[in-house]
Amino acid sequence: MDQAKAALEQAMAEVGEKKGSQTVLVLTNAAYARLDGDSAVGFLDVATAVTGATFGARSLLGVHSSMLSPLWFSLYSPASNTLVYAVQKDGAFAIQKIDANPEHLLTPDNWKAAGSGIIGGSLFSVASISLAWAVAPDYMSLQAASFHDHFCPGVNYGLIIGDYIEKRFPLGPGDSYVFAVAPSRCAADALQVMYNTTTGKGGDYGMGISEADLAKYAVNGVKPTAVVMRVNRKNDVCDAVALGIDSARLYADIKMDEAELSPAGGGQNPLFYIARTRASREMCRLPKEQRIGYVVELAKTSGKADLADKITANDPYAKVFGK
Template identity: 35%
Template sequence: MIIRAILVTIFSISLLFAVPLVTTASQVKTESGMAQKLAVLVDKAEFNSFHAVALQAGYQALNQLGHPDAKNLLVVTNAGYAKVDDQSSAPCLDALTAVTGCTVGKGNLLTVHSAAFTPLYFFVYDSLSGRAAYLEVDKNTKIGGTSFTQMLDKKDLFAYQAVETIMASKLIANPEIWDKKLKNRIFNGREFSLVSIANLWTDKAPADLMQAALFHDHFCPGVTAGYYLAKFLLDKYPLADNQSYHIIASPAWCKDDALQVMLNCTVGKGNMVVYPLADTDKQYLLPEAKDAAGINFVKNTGIYFMYNKKAKTGKGVVLGFDWDKLCKESGISFGREYPWRDNLQCDLWMNRHSNDYARYVTVIKEFELEQGSAPGDYIGPSINPWKKLDLWQNK
């Protein structure tokens, strides 16, 4: 009896609190409810149709997910990159914060690098239930030139909508189910991107690794290998005064997007230059470099310079990535029935072992730059950097 009385009391108290604590559908849905939330962040005079689109998306997603606890929520979108009617979709980000409580600063509102012509999409994930809602705006929808109120009332705004369980443990345990959904493009082709980002976020991937993956537009073992390489360089080959990093990416693969983000060496600024190596070229690498080039994987990563532009001095290092060791130690092999599962498992493993980055990076060669020479002297239309570094067979 006493226990029953206590339970009844707890239940009554919880009822008292349940109403004000939980935002009900009707509270959010009313135009004034949504507008009130947005008005905390944006001057009412500046409300526009993009705000309304994202409010609708956020509201519908939360509704579809059964209004999950805000502390388990992640929002992923290409708002800010995608343009509609030649206008920036950036205002959507404030509206998403207003309706979901997720913010850029808390790291639970993530923007994925996209081309401006990509359809605008929203993805809301509840990490507790493992369920996610995907909403993609119909390309034919006119957003520019429509008022906030008109857009808030607009029906059939979304061309694609799906709610799916995407928790890694469930996908890995029953790969055939997810594989079917993947083939049916349930998130209109963005399945791997969104699933990998959501699961690595849940797995507490560090902010800088997350930034690299968002620039690359997905997580994959390759981009995480770039993260390992950047950490290795920063730790083992730190810059001396007035030095900067210069990279010859050879061959280029996913790693180079992480290196661009982590070291701010970019193709545009010229401190990252790409020297392609086809499979047929790799036979000419000397064994010590070829060893790292592998057969199944591209293993050699490139040539890294620590260079003082003023004094024209510096040194360099050729680095490889030991995929064989990583596969052996993680127990993950690639090329099995479900490539997405191999990738996802490897991403999670690499995230959990990212402090062991130095175990998987190999030093192929270290060298000093001749006084007066520059990283640019190692590559050009007629300069093969591998030949220049005596790592190429003279054929």
């Protein structure tokens, strides 16, 4: 912990911030990681002591990682456009300083150069959450991104659907949500965080479906993202709705082309991660009322409570669309 404290102090100097600053973000996997073979959770107190960052101030976020991972942390200051990443490596902390000005970092050459440092494959995780944080998304958005370990458009889709159903498909007494996300993608994690519908408790199902089968359910070009079920076991009822995101309109409004998410070479191309980081940042700028306006109700059905079991047993859209 002494080494970690020293690395934090160095990082604070590098980003040009003082303890208690409201313009510095601390990210770390300390709640999950190990430090010299033991739990690194104590680092959270060290981080607050050195930087003044706290969970309550939304300036300290715990990013999900494997418990086998080494301890890492990052400090980001939008005021200085500086990001400092540190990770325990070979018994000491290695540190990397990155120019995090979006106009600089979100270009292929500079992204590749930054990723060639010790941050490596964690660049997308750290940069996507940090740059989105700078445009002040709500705390639930930050929680979902931290749990998912990066901020991507799919997490935004889940957040948008989650906000939509709270307002347009609300729970009544004794009701609970069950989600079937197909194909199984990032939206499922956001919904799980928002409503505590974990896979273990049977509330969040990530399901497989081919693109060809998915296309059969498209309505005016909008493909379904998930089936949301409102289940009341006591009253033996289930209402289900298939929801999709009008991504064409969404990307037009953030002045991006959705095709940017699928560059030649896929994940080997820096543009793959750059586009996702940019898109998530821009989606976070949109007011909640505008965001939920991109949700499209594609089909509905109702039945007894066991309808939820039937929907989650196979193709989840078949029952809702009556196919």
